Amino acid sequence: MRVETKPVLQTGKEVGSELKTGADLLVKSLIEENVETIFGYPGGAVLPIYDALYRAKDAFDHILTRHEQGAIHAAEGYARVSGKPGVVIATSGPGATNLVTGIADAMMDSLPLVVFTGQVARGVIGTDAFQEADVIGITTPITKHNYQVQSISDLPRIVKEAFHIASTGRPGPVVVDIPKDISASPCNGTYDNSFHLPGYHPTIKPNPLQIKKLADALTKAKKPLILAGAGIIHGKAANLLREFAVKNNLPVTTTLLGLGSFPASNPLSLGMAGMHGTYSANMALYECDLLINIGARFDDRLTGNLAHFAPNAVVSHIDIDPAEIGKNVATQIPIVSDANAALQQLLVVVKETADHQEWLNLLNENKENYPLWYKNPKQELLPQWVMKVLHEVTNGDAIITTDVGQHQMWAAQYYTFSEPNKWVTSGGLGTMGFGFPAAIGAQLAAPDKTVVAVVGDGGFQMTLQELSVLQEKRLPVKVIIVNNGALGMVRQWQETFYEGRYSESLLSIQPDFVKLADSYDIRGYKIESQEQLETIFPEVFAYVGPVVVDCRVLQQENVYPMIAPGKGINEMIGVKP
Amino acid sequence: MKRIITAVVQNRSGVLNRVTGLLQKRQFNIESISVGHTETEGISKMTLVVDVEDNQKLEQLTKQLNKQIDVLKVSDITDKAIVARELALIKVVSTGQLRQEIQGIIEPFRASIIDVSKDSLTVQVTGKPEKLEALIDLLRPYGIKELSRTGVTAFLRGHQPSVTEINTYSLLK
Ligand SMILES: Cc1ncc(C[n+]2csc(CCOP(=O)(O)OP(=O)(O)O)c2C)c(N)n1
Ligand SMILES: [Mg+2]
Numbered sequence: 107m108r109v110e111t112k113p114v115l116q117t118g119k120e121v122g123s124e125l126k127t128g129a130d131l132l133v134k135s136l137i138e139e140n141v142e143t144i145f146g147y148p149g150g151a152v153l154p155i156y157d158a159l160y161r162a163k164d165a166f167d168h169i170l171t172r173h174e175q176g177a178i179h180a181a182e183g184y185a186r187v188s189g190k191p192g193v194v195i196a197t198s199g200p201g202a203t204n205l206v207t208g209i210a211d212a213m214m215d216s217l218p219l220v221v222f223t224g225q226v227a228r229g230v231i232g233t234d235a236f237q238e239a240d241v242i243g244i245t246t247p248i249t250k251h252n253y254q255v256q257s258i259s260d261l262p263r264i265v266k267e268a269f270h271i272a273s274t275g276r277p278g279p280v281v282v283d284i285p286k287d288i289s290a291s292p293c294n295g296t297y298d299n300s301f302h303l304p305g306y307h308p309t310i311k312p313n314p315l316q317i318k319k320l321a322d323a324l325t326k327a328k329k330p331l332i333l334a335g336a337g338i339i340h341g342k343a344a345n346l347l348r349e350f351a352v353k354n355n356l357p358v359t360t361t362l363l364g365l366g367s368f369p370a371s372n373p374l375s376l377g378m379a380g381m382h383g384t385y386s387a388n389m390a391l392y393e394c395d396l397l398i399n400i401g402a403r404f405d406d407r408l409t410g411n412l413a414h415f416a417p418n419a420v421v422s423h424i425d426i427d428p429a430e431i432g433k434n435v436a437t438q439i440p441i442v443s444d445a446n447a448a449l450q451q452l453l454v455v456v457k458e459t460a461d462h463q464e465w466l467n468l469l470n471e472n473k474e475n476y477p478l479w480y481k482n483p484k485q486e487l488l489p490q491w492v493m494k495v496l497h498e499v500t501n502g503d504a505i506i507t508t509d510v511g512q513h514q515m516w517a518a519q520y521y522t523f524s525e526p527n528k529w530v531t532s533g534g535l536g537t538m539g540f541g542f543p544a545a546i547g548a549q550l551a552a553p554d555k556t557v558v559a560v561v562g563d564g565g566f567q568m569t570l571q572e573l574s575v576l577q578e579k580r581l582p583v584k585v586i587i588v589n590n591g592a593l594g595m596v597r598q599w600q601e602t603f604y605e606g607r608y609s610e611s612l613l614s615i616q617p618d619f620v621k622l623a624d625s626y627d628i629r630g631y632k633i634e635s636q637e638q639l640e641t642i643f644p645e646v647f648a649y650v651g652p653v654v655v656d657c658r659v660l661q662q663e664n665v666y667p668m669i670a671p672g673k674g675i676n677e678m679i680g681v682k683p
Numbered sequence: 684m685k686r687i688i689t690a691v692v693q694n695r696s697g698v699l700n701r702v703t704g705l706l707q708k709r710q711f712n713i714e715s716i717s718v719g720h721t722e723t724e725g726i727s728k729m730t731l732v733v734d735v736e737d738n739q740k741l742e743q744l745t746k747q748l749n750k751q752i753d754v755l756k757v758s759d760i761t762d763k764a765i766v767a768r769e770l771a772l773i774k775v776v777s778t779g780q781l782r783q784e785i786q787g788i789i790e791p792f793r794a795s796i797i798d799v800s801k802d803s804l805t806v807q808v809t810g811k812p813e814k815l816e817a818l819i820d821l822l823r824p825y826g827i828k829e830l831s832r833t834g835v836t837a838f839l840r841g842h843q844p845s846v847t848e849i850n851t852y853s854l855l856k
Contacts, residue, residue: 242697247704251752254696271752305693305755429746432739 125297128258129158129289132222134297135265137165139220141193143184143550144168145177149197150237151224154289156195169550169579172571174201176543178208179569182217183507183547186530189342191218191272192547198224198286199237203244207537209279210248214534215363216340218277220268225254227287241283250278255288262299270301275308276427277340308426312443312451319439320398320422321456324354327396327420329465332358333379336533337401337425338367339526341445347400348372350449354459357469359387361402362518363533370522376469377478377522380408381669382515385681386472388669391416392676399423401445404434405534414674424448478519478667479682486660487635489513489588493520496558496586499643504556505530505548509541509565511595513588515665517560539568542585546572549581556584556647563589563616573626576652584646585654587619590661598664603671623654632656685714686741686761687837690729691721693753701751702729711735711744715769715834726755730836732812760837764844767837771815772797773806776826785825792818803828 125131132155136144144166148156159168171177174196181192192212196205202223212219226235245252251271253264261284268280324330338347344367351358351374358368359376368375379387388410391397397419402408404423409415415435422439423431431440441448480490493516496504506521507530508514514531523529530548532540545559566587576583590597596611623630631646633639633655646653666680692698699718706713714732721728735741741759748757777785782804786796794808808818812835819830 243700246697246701247708252697256696303752306752427750429743429750433743436739 124161125293125295127154127158127289128261128284128291128293129154130161131258131261131293131297132265132284132289133158133162133165135262135299136193137162138299139191139265139269142167144193144195145171145181145184145547146195147171147174147177147197147201149201149224151198151226151286152195152201152222152284152289154286155222155224155284158289167550169546169575171543171546172574173569174204175207175539176546176569176572176575178205178219178221179211179537179540179543180547180550180572180575181219181221182208182212182215182540183530183544184551185212185217185219185277185547186544187505187527187548188551189527190551191220191269191277194219194221196221196223197237198226198241199239202239202241202283206244206248207535207539209245209281211532211535211537211540212279213248213250215532216277216336217279218272219279220265220272221279221281223281223283224289225283225285228256228285229287231285241281245281248279249281250276252281252283254283255285258288258291258293259296259298261288262297263301266299267301267303270303271306275306309428309442310426310444310447312424312441312448314451314455316439316441317448317451317455320441320452323396323420323422323439324456324459326460328460328462329393329395330356330459330462331390331394331397331419332356333391333397333399333402334358334360334364334367335400335402336361336363336367337445338364339401341401341426341447342526343400343446343449344368344526346446346449346453350453350456353453354456355462355466356398356459357390357466359383359390361405361408361533362531363529364402365518365529366523366526367401369524371524373470376473378518379675380405381410382519382665382667384473384478385476385667385678386469388675388678389472390469392674394419397421399425400448401425403430406434409434410669410675410677411673414676476682480663480666484636487633487639487658489516489590489657489659489663490520491636492586492588492639492657492659493517493560495639495643496560497521499647500556500558504528504558505552507531507541507545507548507557507559509559509561510536510538511562511565511593512590512598512663512665513560513562513594514541515595516588519665521560538562538565540565542566543569543572545583545585546575546581549583550579557582559583559585561585561587562594563587563591563613564593567617570622573623573628573652573654577626577628580651582649582651585652587654587656588659589616589619589656590659590663591616592661594661595665597661601664619654619656629653630656632658634658684737684741685732685734686759687765687767687835688731688733688745688748689758689760689837690731690748690754691756692727692729692751693755694720694725694727695753698727698751698753699729701753702748705747705751706731706733706744709743709747711740715832717834717836719836728836730834732835760839764840764842765837766840767811767835768809769812769815769833769835770807770809771819771830771832773808773819773822773827774803774829775806775822776802776828777804778802781825785822788821789818794818
């Protein structure tokens with residue numbers, strides 16, 4: 107990949123064009139990349155950058171989160187919803203290390219981020235200087251790529267490369283570590299961002315021969331199945347997937363991160379598969395004879411014990427990252443491609459499929475006989491019910507972010523999605539503390555949409571300091587705390603696999619979340635019954651502004667059905683009797 | 684199974700770290716790794732000898748290497764016609780009387796003595812890893828004080844036999 111642009115000498119006077127220092131070069135580069143929103147937190151090593159941002163005040167909306175972890179999760183939420191790279195700035199040392207969780211999270215879930223960290227001046231790197239941390243060393247295994255800027259004139263090129271790498275191919279986080287003397291020193295006014303990346307050529311278009319093989323397989327398959335992952339969403343291919351599935355009558359199941367890639371309401375949808383997936387989806391994965399994985403990575407939470415995963419299937423795997431193909435599951439028809447390009451080809455090439463009506467009938471029977479279910483004791487507030495009412499009140503049209511735990515699974519199961527880019531969750535890393543700041547980023551990316559953060563009482567307490575940002579920016583995010591007074595998912599595993607020894611999983615002390623919200627001047631509600639839920643939720647969503655809702659749900663409720671760890675996808679427990 | 688993998692990389696800071704880090708993270712065993720400049724400025728080549736379980740693991744390894752932005756080309760050259768060499772420096776306990784005897788041992792290996800002191804001498808030997816091992820075994824009884832090996836570096840021979848002529852033999856067992 108080679109991009110040539112002419113070096114230009116800046117003389118203009120528009121914002122960001124006065125190139126005095128390295129930091130000004132950075133600001134100009136961000137403007138060139140059409141960056142509108144920056145999530146960040148200042149400190150010593152980035153003072154020159156913040157000074158340049160001050161000079162370019164109107165160019166960006168800078169979101170000062172109250173912790174760097176909040177900044178990076180917000181950037182992830184922003185990236186997930188907008189499809190554009192999230193941009194983060196943090197200072198050296200502790201500022202940078204506070205980002206580590208979010209960088210790893212973005213790496214696992216393929217989210218495009220460009221992260222700028224300050225670094226101590228070049229002259230003292232390696233001397234354990236004040237607030238020095240080896241950011242390159244620390245982030246190498248958790249970034250798609252990283253850079254330490256060694257010369258001021260490299261800065262425009264590196265920023266350009268960083269955005270390019272983060273947002274193309276399989277997206278991911280890129281870190282740019284900028285020593286303080288680079289951002290502080292005067293530059294000579296030249297700005298050259300032409301770049302050449304001879305080792306980076308993502309394959310976008312599928313090999314037609316492989317597409318033909320898959321088309322042939324479809325003419326023989328009696329039990330075909332599509333597994334749709336987040337690659338569909340990254341590839342903006344949800345419409346193509348729907349067209350392809352409907353045209354050929356192919357059933358579709360999605361991964362956790364693929365929710366929204368295929369409308370849950372479509373008769374061909376089997377819902378989510380995996381550890382807490384539906385019976386019909388998991389049995390379809392077990393029994394299918396042709397599995398077409400589009401943009402999913404066969405994560406272990408999806409497959410269960412690999413020995414029982416799709417044992418009789420011919421496997422075709424379409425992925426933009428060749429390294430994902432054959433990594434966990436042996437694949438007979440590998441197709442390296444972007445989901446969009448592959449589906450376009452498939453729509454043309456697939457002319458007929460074998461008759462598989464019997465298969466569809468079986469799947470439909472399973473759907474009907476073994477739906478998601480829960481007991482309904484009327485007295486207590488059930489978390490599943492909270493999700494159902496949430497869906498109703500928001501017409502199923504909200505952007506939902508979640509934290510990690512039971513509430514995440516209930517949201518995935520019961521807030522059925524009909525469109526992509528409405529589901530923001532931490533899948534691969536399973537990061538508690540993600541959900542609430544991610545909602546801030548999501549709301550900034552989609553100011554006119556209803557954004558709901560569904561969080562646990564545990565995880566919310568990991569990043570709730572960002573309530574300040576809600577209030578400061580008057581972001582109308584609705585925070586729904588599924589409060590079971592417990593680290594619920596841990597409690598559930600201890601109940602199921604450790605004979606009810608609740609070791610450090612019950613939260614006896616909680617803040618009064620309503621008062622807490624109030625202290626930020628944010629509206630708070632407490633809901634303790636189904637009746638209250640039905641009266642208060644409409645009020646919450648009619649209000650234009652931030653709200654925190656403390657839903658006191660039944661602590662003993664567990665997420666079912668479930669594939670126990672080590673078990674096969676055909677060995678679910680807690681299926682509707 | 685042992686494989687010889689070469690990776691042509693852009694000579695940027697951190698690239699070696701990225702490659703070794705990824706091998707460690709994905710639990711690949713590196714037997715040896717050698718790196719150096721190539722004929723092209725700014726381009727280096729790494730030669731890795733790795734021990735992998737099976738073909739699926741091997742494929743993962745080359746794919747993961749290829750995925751790195753600064754890696755330009757990855758080749759598994761194990762089954763090709765290649766030239767593979769390693770260098771070893773072996774410091775052997777030796778008094779004056781033994782010197783002749785050791786000289787006699789190393790000669791068939793075309794090794795040479797490159798340093799001598801009162802009670803030791805240092806042998807330099809180049810060749811395929813098996814050859815180095817054979818010499819090391821022969822010198823062991825004299826007492827090896829220090830041993831340093833570079834790891835294998837390798838590339839394709841100028842002439843690659845057409846597929847039918849290939850008589851697959853492995854340099855590394
Ligand atoms: C940062 C982090 N620490 C620990 C865990 C392990 N963990 C997974 S779910 C969970 C419980 C979460 O409790 P809560 O936020 O209240 O959600 P609930 O399961 O009760 O809905 C824990 C501790 C994690 N995923 N992330
Ligand atoms: Mg909880």
